[in-house]
Amino acid sequence: MADRQCGYCGKTFSDKFLQCPYCREELRAPAGARRSPTGGLSGAKYIRRGLLYMLLAGVCYYLFGGYDPLLTPPFSVEPWLTDYALPALFLGGLGLAVFGVIRRYSG
Numbered sequence: 069m070a071d072r073q074c075g076y077c078g079k080t081f082s083d084k085f086l087q088c089p090y091c092r093e094e095l096r097a098p099a100g101a102r103r104s105p106t107g108g109l110s111g112a113k114y115i116r117r118g119l120l121y122m123l124l125a126g127v128c129y130y131l132f133g134g135y136d137p138l139l140t141p142p143f144s145v146e147p148w149l150t151d152y153a154l155p156a157l158f159l160g161g162l163g164l165a166v167f168g169v170i171r172r173y174s175g
Contacts (some may be wrong), residue, residue, distance in 0.1 A: 075093075077093070110172070111169065115168035117168075129150060
């Protein structure tokens with residue numbers, strides 16, 4: 069165990085305390101005891117983002133593909149968009165979601 073110095077009264081004490089035993093001021097945890105800013109859920113944001121990209125690609129594919137005559141866009145859609153770009157967006161979202169699952173559940 070190492071000693072640390074109080075930032076308020078200047079006296080040294082053991083680093084196991086979160087409060088100075090002399091002046092009773094609240095201190096921050098030692099640098100080694102800090103948790104990650106994401107709280108251990110670092111993969112969850114990638115999972116959500118990947119699922120959002122997949123949903124966006126699915127909705128755009130449905131709207132721009134002409135599957136519903138009432139929801140056709142008022143502008144012309146290039147065929148490369150529905151043939152290449154939207155499936156690539158879907159697969160990219162799937163890859164991002166898989167990456168998030170791997171990152172979340174691996175050590």
